Amino acid sequence: MRTRVALFLALILCFTGSSFADDLLIAKKGAPLMSDDFSSPKGLANPWLMPKGKWEVKDGVLLGSEIKADKHAAVLHYQKKNHNLIVQFDFELKGAQFLHLSFNHAKGHLWRLVITEKGMRLQKDKDKKNPKSKSEFVGESLFAIKQGERHSVTVEIIGSQVAVQMDGNMILKGTNPTFDAEKPNIRFIVRGESVLIDNVKAWEAEAQ
Numbered sequence: 001m002r003t004r005v006a007l008f009l010a011l012i013l014c015f016t017g018s019s020f021a022d023d024l025l026i027a028k029k030g031a032p033l034m035s036d037d038f039s040s041p042k043g044l045a046n047p048w049l050m051p052k053g054k055w056e057v058k059d060g061v062l063l064g065s066e067i068k069a070d071k072h073a074a075v076l077h078y079q080k081k082n083h084n085l086i087v088q089f090d091f092e093l094k095g096a097q098f099l100h101l102s103f104n105h106a107k108g109h110l111w112r113l114v115i116t117e118k119g120m121r122l123q124k125d126k127d128k129k130n131p132k133s134k135s136e137f138v139g140e141s142l143f144a145i146k147q148g149e150r151h152s153v154t155v156e157i158i159g160s161q162v163a164v165q166m167d168g169n170m171i172l173k174g175t176n177p178t179f180d181a182e183k184p185n186i187r188f189i190v191r192g193e194s195v196l197i198d199n200v201k202a203w204e205a206e207a208q
Contacts, residue, residue, distance in 0.1 A: 025163040025170060027086050027156040030204035034080055034186075037199050038062045047079035050071045053190060065096070065194040073100075074190040082183050084205040085157045094118065095193025099156060102187040111138070111179055112189070113155060113164060122162055122174040125167040138162075139174030150196070158207045 026070065036048075043057040053074020056063050066074045091099055093115075102112040109125035121140040127133035139162075145151065156163040158178040164171045188197060 002122040006058050025199045026161055026170055026208060027205040028156050028208055029086055030206055031200040033204060034078060035201045040110060049077040049079060052073050062197040063194055064190040064197060066190060068193055076188045078186040086203045086205045087155045087186060089200040090150060090152050090198040092196035093147045094196055096190050096195045097192040099195045100189035103183045104188050105183060110181060117145050120164060120171055124176050124178060141172040158205060
């Protein structure tokens with residue numbers, strides 16, 4: 001049974017904002033880290049890495065899908081060290097079961113934002129090297145995300161705190177002390193048929 005420890009804050013609140021790109025909740029933008037609208041005819045190149053699945057740039061967007069023979073969800077890395085961070089991206093579920101925005105630390109899995117047709121959740125990952133470690137919910141917001149509908153997401157990471165907006169609306173906040181870590185990359189993970197991803201941007205961040 002999943003537990004919520006007192007250290008974990010889960011705040012679920014929806015309101016109308018003016019612009020998802022401008023109305024940040026806990027962070028201020030610093031230096032830009034990356035930007036890709038997938039308009040280049042060359043497709044994906046370093047520092048993008050594609051260890052699992054099929055990732056294809058087509059008609060100015062990125063399509064990611066699982067390959068059954070891999071026996072693993074599709075995984076895409078953008079190799080850029082980060083700590084406090086703002087990430088923005090557009091997505092559209094196109095048959096996929098889920099899309100994750102995922103972060104590791106130097107020795108393994110750390111945490112992820114899970115996006116499904118049922119909504120979004122923040123999840124602390126299990127440390128596979130520690131048999132006592134468990135995956136735990138940090139925050140959850142249940143609402144319908146329809147296949148074929150395009151949405152824009154902003155994720156703010158300040159130390160142990162994370163805030164998530166979709167289409168200018170605040171979806172959830174969560175905090176966990178393990179989140180406050182140096183991260184080697186930004187990762188997208190897809191299970192199932194396909195997900196469209198576009199307009200990926202990231203900035204260094206500091207607290208408001």
